[in-house]
Amino acid sequence: MPLAFFVSFSKLSRPVRAWLAAAALLLMALFAPGLAQAQKLQPIPAPAMHVTDNTNTFDARQKSALEARLVNFEQATGSQVAILMVQTTAPEDIAAYANRVGNTWKIGRRAIGDGLVIIVAKRDRKVRIEVAKALEGAVPDLAAKEVIDEAITPAFRAGDYVGGLSNALDRLETRIRAEALPSPTPPAPDAAQASIDGDDALAGRNPNGFQWYDLAVFLFIAVPLLGGVLRRLLGRGFGSVLAAAIVGGLAFLFTWSVPAAGVAAVLAWVLAMLSWSGLSSRPGMRGLPGVIAGSGFGNVLGGSSRGSSSGGGGFRSGGGGDFGGGGASGDW
């Protein structure tokens, strides 16, 4: 880093310098480039139920019968099987679309990942059984193909969609039951919903990838430094308060929780009030101490993603399935 560039910084007036310092720190913290990818692909419907029919193929009775069946299966085994009927998957082929559905819905239990989706693209006359990695042993590609060829295709050709899907489910459920997966557990509170300002805030890591370790490093190394700088620039009282405010603001940005931000701000204020004479810059101070070098503070800006839970005893994603392209496709 060319330090000469920053020398002119010291020629500025005091409040301007302080403001610049604070602004620079905030900018640094906000430096998290996002990758927005514009895609013109078919949208993936929100999974409100185990059976999602966007084609009006089923009447209400058929749909609720299929739904009840899949709910019972999930309650009995824990494994999640979902059915999605769409008109078309263009421009993607059904395999790519099915893979996106599986990974978006996250079907299957979180720790086990036992999910399976049957996708029917009615206008394309294509069907696919998409199998999560955890079930690729229970339903290998050849077995999925067999189910399509023997259970689904003949019935679909005759226009009997419900019959074909029921036959397919008979075979698939038998295979999944034979897999000796762990028993279902009573539904636990969705971890993705857990805000980190609860009592379990010190669990180390929340789903957004925020690490308390980072905050700790930040608080105990950066804050005294910042506090020292601000105190030298602005005097003890105001400098400490400003440091506390900056830290509180940052903490709020990272955690989106007011209590955590408050705690951080108070801690920062205390730390900044304590005397810290600043580092003396020795020429030849090369390596940083390990803990400073090792504090990646960029990954704490995860958007807080709250999963949308559906009311009315509908489908709740188990948050598990990793779909790696297993399964089989067919047409009729």
Added chain:
Amino acid sequence: MRPLILTLLLTLLLGGCGYNDFQSLDEQSTAAWSEVQNQYQRRADLVPNLVATVKAEAKFEQDTLTQVIEARSRATAIQVTPETLKDPQAFERYQQAQAQLGGALSKLLAVSEAYPDLKSNQSFRDLRVQLEGTENRITVARNRYIQAVQAYNVKARSFPTNITARVFGYAPKPAFTASGDAQSGVAPKVDFGNPNPQPAR
């Protein structure tokens, strides 16, 4: 005043250096790459069985068969380890060899349409299903690798984490490009005899 500036600078660098991110992103892209290789390997393992099955068809076009065999041996001869992953040329060679094998395979399957005995042969049909599944897995694995490398490269190229990258030697990594494929991340489309195949994405 100078020590203060230094102090401030240290603080800022500490906030955005991203060293830990590089650890995890590097690891993720390496893992994603091994998955890509696994799936390509799986495809290569299926080829001998496929060839043996097709050979049983006495009148089968020998050219097509030879092309598949040669493409497979070329593809398996090139191994890209995480170390040589940093070399764009080696990466490109690997990608081309795999694309050639994919092309040769889809040609073989297209030609096989003209042989009713072969088409009704159960083991040939099974192999086709497995091959199709493998192609799907390759596509998924490639997409994941592209995403992992994208995340890594953005970190490695953007300020201020590019300083960390330079200091610790995290060079940007090559990703799949659209050469021979319709688009990066799309494996060569294996045509399973649909009268009107959907174009690959």
